[in-house]
Amino acid sequence: MREIKVQEITRNIKEMCIEANHFLSKDMADAMANAAASEESPLGRQILSQLQDNLKIAGEDMIPICQDTGMAVVFLEVGQDVHFEGGLLVDAVNEGIRQGYTEGYLRKSVVRDPLIRENTKDNTPGVIHFSIVEGSRVRIKVAPKGFGSENMSRIFMLKPAEGIEGVKEAVLTAVRDAGPNACPPMVIGVGIGGTFEKCALMAKEALTREVGRHSEIPYVKELEEELLARINGLGIGPGGLGGRTTALAVNINTYPTHIAGLPVGVNICCHVNRHVVRVI
Amino acid sequence: MKKYITVPIGKEVSRTLKAGDYVYITGTIYTARDAAHKRMKETLDRGENLPLNWEGQVIYYMGPSPARAGRPIGSAGPTTASRMDKYTPELLDMGLGAMIGKGKRSPQVIEAIIRNRAVYFAAVGGAGALLSKCITKSEVLAYEDLGAEAIRRLEVENFPAIVVIDSEGNNLYETAAQEYAGK
Numbered sequence: 001m002r003e004i005k006v007q008e009i010t011r012n013i014k015e016m017c018i019e020a021n022h023f024l025s026k027d028m029a030d031a032m033a034n035a036a037a038s039e040e041s042p043l044g045r046q047i048l049s050q051l052q053d054n055l056k057i058a059g060e061d062m063i064p065i066c067q068d069t070g071m072a073v074v075f076l077e078v079g080q081d082v083h084f085e086g087g088l089l090v091d092a093v094n095e096g097i098r099q100g101y102t103e104g105y106l107r108k109s110v111v112r113d114p115l116i117r118e119n120t121k122d123n124t125p126g127v128i129h130f131s132i133v134e135g136s137r138v139r140i141k142v143a144p145k146g147f148g149s150e151n152m153s154r155i156f157m158l159k160p161a162e163g164i165e166g167v168k169e170a171v172l173t174a175v176r177d178a179g180p181n182a183c184p185p186m187v188i189g190v191g192i193g194g195t196f197e198k199c200a201l202m203a204k205e206a207l208t209r210e211v212g213r214h215s216e217i218p219y220v221k222e223l224e225e226e227l228l229a230r231i232n233g234l235g236i237g238p239g240g241l242g243g244r245t246t247a248l249a250v251n252i253n254t255y256p257t258h259i260a261g262l263p264v265g266v267n268i269c270c271h272v273n274r275h276v277v278r279v280i
Numbered sequence: 281m282k283k284y285i286t287v288p289i290g291k292e293v294s295r296t297l298k299a300g301d302y303v304y305i306t307g308t309i310y311t312a313r314d315a316a317h318k319r320m321k322e323t324l325d326r327g328e329n330l331p332l333n334w335e336g337q338v339i340y341y342m343g344p345s346p347a348r349a350g351r352p353i354g355s356a357g358p359t360t361a362s363r364m365d366k367y368t369p370e371l372l373d374m375g376l377g378a379m380i381g382k383g384k385r386s387p388q389v390i391e392a393i394i395r396n397r398a399v400y401f402a403a404v405g406g407a408g409a410l411l412s413k414c415i416t417k418s419e420v421l422a423y424e425d426l427g428a429e430a431i432r433r434l435e436v437e438n439f440p441a442i443v444v445i446d447s448e449g450n451n452l453y454e455t456a457a458q459e460y461a462g463k
Contacts, residue, residue: 041460043302043442047404050440054410058355063409067345067355105354107345107428117315119427148360148382148405180453181360181383183405235461239404240383241442242456272406 002136003083004280006092009140012278013096016142017072018104020274021064024055027210028187028273031248035185035238044243048185051238051271062105066272069106070144072097072126075205079135090128098122109147129201139279143208149186149270152178155200158262167192167264168227174266175231175247180240183270187211188231188250191265193257199265206251207267208275215252224250248273284438288336289377291397297443299450303401304438309338309380310421313359315429317367324370331422331431335375342380343428344418345408353418353434355408358382361400365389372396380441384453394449401441402452414439 024032032055036048058065074093086092101108101123110124111117133139154177156170171190178186191202214221227250237243248271257263281300285293287307297303310332312320320330341361345354361381368379369392378398382405385393393400403411417435424430444452 041456043300043456046302050404050407050410054404054407057413058409061409062348063351063412064345064355065409066406067343067357067408068359069345069355105346105348107343107354109343109428121427151360179384179457180402180405181362183382233462235457235459237457237460239402239442240453240457241402241444242452242460244460270406 001081001083003085004138005086006084006089007086008280009089009092009138010096010099012140012280013074013093013142014100014103016140016276016278017097017100017106017144020142020144020276021069021104021106022058022062024065024272025275027212028248029055031211032271035245035248039238039243039245041237041243043241044238044245047238047241048245064106066146066270067107068109068146068148069101070146070274071110072123073143073145073204074126074128075141075143075208076128076130077133077139078130079137080132081136082138093128094124094126097126098124137279139277141208141275141277143275146270146272149178149182149268152182153203153267155196156264156266157196158264160260160262162262164223166262167223168230170264171227171250171266172230172234174268176234178268179236182268183272184236184240184247185238185245185271186247187269187273188227188247189267189269190250190252192252192254192263194255194263195257196263198255199263200267202253202255203265203267206253207269207273209251211249211273217254220252220254224252287338287378289338289399290336294377294397294399294447297399297446299443299446299452299455301443303441303443305338305441306437306439307435309340309434309436311340311342311432311434313341313343313429314363315426316423316431317364319423321367321370334371336377338378338380339371339376340380340434344412347418353412353415356412356415357408358403358405361385368392372398385445390445390449390451393445394447397447399443399447400445402444403439403441411439
């Protein structure tokens with residue numbers, strides 16, 4: 001049994017919220033730089049070059065990359081030999097979000113009730129996903145999610161007979177409909193299988209996989225590559241103003257599902273695809 | 281085509297702007313997003329006056345992150361314009377000159393843009409740090425209780441934007457994507 005003080009979780013989450021909103025992870029930064037070098041459309045190149053400047057200014061002057069600093073999505077993989085002490089884990093996570101968004105000059109974008117819509121003024125609560133894994137470590141992933149792209153995300157409950165072609169059409173439909181609203185170039189997280197909520201969660205977690213790293217399942221890797229090529233053939237381009245760079249990656253996760261179903265979740269993220277990982 | 285314009289904007293200037301023009305905007309603009317639009321609509325429905333006269337003015341759909349000490353504003357990029365579509369035709373009919381945002385507009389908004397010879401600009405989504413450098417002054421004009429969603433008066437200098445929907449209804453989102461589709 002390993003004991004971890006929840007205050008250590010709070011401190012890490014606070015730092016990770018601030019880091020994620022000012023610095024893109026290396027995989028995303030590299031993908032953006034490659035896109036800026038390869039885009040064919042003159043206006044598209046100009047937009048990607050502005051986004052390169054934007055990343056530089058964000059890091060140097062500590063101005064968030066995007067004013068929508070997101071709703072804080074936190075994945076916690078907790079080793080089953082860990083014991084937390086000093087308070088409730090969920091409170092410690094939310095305290096980290098509170099401190100990060102307040103002390104880090106991040107925008108408070110969360111309303112307490114979806115219909116009454118009163119701002120909580122500290123960006124809490126976050127959306128927290130726990131899973132129990134083997135070992136005595138805690139893997140924390142913080143992925144603040146902007147809503148320009150979140151609003152364009154979709155779930156399709158396909159029939160098994162629609163098969164892989166149905167999945168492709170679902171993803172392309174979501175991206176086509178998102179168009180300029182989702183701040184392309186986008187990253188597309190896809191979850192195939194499971195249940196209604198499982199496919200959405202898989203799609204969300206797929207967004208946090210490094211851009212450029214493919215699924216280990218051969219047919220899924222092929223599907224990721226084919227969909228990326230077809231999405232970039234849609235012409236939407238940077239900022240939705242035409243070009244070849246509509247998406248930087250398609251990341252797909254799969255899970256067993258029911259004999260009667262083929263759920264497909266498509267979670268769209270803008271080019272500010274924030275994800276920071278720490279293991280403690 | 282590259283153009284430099286000052287705002288507020290008159291119809292004589294709006295008419296000269298064409299979808300695809302790259303413009304640098306200097307002057308005074310006002311932020312308003314979801315909650316401010318809802319409140320303005322409720323104010324109008326009660327027969328009361330809005331906090332400002334929108335004639336010739338420019339709305340920037342934006343809610344900034346907080347400013348660090350010594351800076352006028354935090355990160356300040358555009359938000360998705362379509363969430364305001366429900367409220368926009370009424371403001372355009374009251375004389376609103378232009379909007380800066382990102383993303384598609386409804387057919388009703390496009391009709392109102394043509395009817396009123398207005399213009400819709402897109403700023404680059406997700407470039408909030410860069411765009412904040414073009415904002416020299418920021419003050420809350422109304423609805424302070426809405427926090428990031430308050431109406432702010434901004435002074436901007438050479439703020440970069442692209443004409444997406446011009447006063448004749450030409451729509452760059454449709455034409456530009458077609459140009460590169462299937463390539």
